Amino acid sequence: xxxxxxxxxxxxxxxxxKMPGGKHHNYCYQCSACVAVCPAARFNENxxxxxxxxxxxxxxxxxxxxxxxxxxxxxxxxxxYERCPQDVRPIEVIIALKNMAVEKxxxxxxxxxxxxxxxxTGMSVTxxxxxxxxxxxxxxxELKPVPLEELQEIIKDDKKx
Numbered sequence: 363x364x365x366x367x368x369x370x371x372x373x374x375x376x377x378x379x380k381m382p383g384g385k386h387h388n389y390c391y392q393c394s395a396c397v398a399v400c401p402a403a404r405f406n407e408n409x410x411x412x413x414x415x416x417x418x419x420x421x422x423x424x425x426x427x428x429x430x431x432x433x434x435x436x437x438x439x440x441x442x443y444e445r446c447p448q449d450v451r452p453i454e455v456i457i458a459l460k461n462m463a464v465e466k467x468x469x470x471x472x473x474x475x476x477x478x479x480x481x482x483t484g485m486s487v488t489x490x491x492x493x494x495x496x497x498x499x500x501x502x503x504e505l506k507p508v509p510l511e512e513l514q515e516i517i518k519d520d521k522k523x
Contacts, residue, residue: 371421378418381461383454387418390450396442402435409435411442411452418455427463434460434470481517484508 378384396411397403403410409432417425426433433456442452463469480486485508497504 368420370419371423374421374423375418378421378455378458378462381458383451384458386449386451387415387455389448390415390419390452391448392416393447395445395447396450396452399441399445401439401441402437406435408432411436411456414456414459415450415452418459426459427466427468429468431459431463431468433463434473481513484510484513 375387378387390412392412392415394412396415400409400411414426414433425431436453436456438453438457440453443454446452460469464473476486479488489505494504
């Protein structure tokens with residue numbers, strides 16, 4: 363019986379290598395230490411950092427940065443970073459993949475809305491008058507205004523690159 367051919371997408375791997383933190387996938391030897399400590403993997407069977415790194419090693423572009431990629435299930439807790447015996451830094455590889463997905467336009471639509479909100483208000487959530495009242499009732503301090511000029515300058519500089 364013929365075996366299925368395994369194809370490696372080296373172009374995708376090279377692109378990933380050029381992303382900040384992306385080259386670390388090359389050091390993974392699939393020990394599963396990242397999975398053992400991962401809270402997202404514990405509660406969602408669709409997320410497995412070891413599988414993501416294997417797909418990165420194979421250059422599985424569509425599976426990693428296509429629609430419905432499991433990379434968005436990562437909680438960014440950095441537990442895998444601390445646990446990895448090979449300094450693979452799985453979270454950095456996943457963040458690099460997320461950035462590639464954003465560039466490709468395959469990031470979840472709610473992420474774009476979140477980014478727009480941050481760019482416009484400096485906050486990831488919109489605070490209503492009800493939230494402000496509740497903060498007062500709880501004795502919490504008033505939220506300080508976000509220096510939007512600085513944020514917009516950072517965003518403008520980032521778009522130049």
